Amino acid sequence: MSEARPPRREPVRPVGKGPVKSGIVNAWRLTVITFAWTTVSAWVWVHERVRIPSWLGSDGREAAVRLWTIAWLAFVWVLLWGTVSWANVIAGVVLAVAILVLLPLPRVPVEGRIHPLSLLVLISRLVFDFFVSSAQVAWVAVRPGRPPLGAVMRVRVAIKSDMVLTLAVDYLNLVPGTMVLEIDHRRRMLYVHVFDVRSDKKVRQFYRQVAFVERMFIKAFERDSEWHPSPYHGIHDDYHQVPPAGRTGAVSGERSARSRGER
Secondary structure: OOOOOOOOOOOOOOOOOHHHHHHHHHHHHHHHHHHHHHHHHHHHHHHHHOOOOOOOOOOHHHHHHHHHHHHHHHHHHHHHHOOOOHHHHHHHHHHHHHHHHHOOOOOOOOOOOOOHHHHHHHHHHHHHHHHHHHHHHHHHHHOOOOOOOOEEEEEEOOOOOHHHHHHHHHHHHHOOOEEEEEEEOOOOEEEEEEOOOOOHHHHHHHHHHHHHHHHHHHHHHOOOOOOOOOOOOOOOHHHHOOOOOOOHHHHHHHHHHHHHHHO
């Protein structure tokens, strides 16, 4: 008797893409490469030949702030009219540009970078502190007994930028129970009125809150590895250790002369 042979299997052949599918894939790749090349070339051409108007700013970050201001003023203008139309939008943009050109505000130095994750943590903590502090202040206001003992506390922060310092002060003012009364820009000192300092625990809690605000604002806006003084900073050059323009050689010469005189 003959032995039964197993059924013969056909070899598995790789499925090819086919001429139509290959043509589509190649056309897609060529389109992506062409689009990327055109975009990069256009960006390089614009960066080399187009100059930012003086009223819009001196660098990209300042121009971005000015463009955001124009967009915000135009948005407010449309809200005031109550109707979204091309006429209102164009009129709002024209009015915003006129305000920036004819009534320019003092330049706000834009320094550092924004870190969205740290900013989200900061906003979440602000909401939490707002509700907790509101409940504490409300309880102190309605409970029987003596009124709380308030005081003006002095605290120094390591925030370098005036803009970020202003945001930190707004944070402290939004939280019930604390109010910034005075800011010493030179020494980066804040004088804060605290609603309740009856115990050492309350005082330590206030200093911990300020330390958290300081740390999170630095992480969110001005980390040491990314922060650079703006050319328009110019107010606290001694604090930021930024030598004035044209004075570096003179200062070094004066130091050399003094060292020679001492010798």
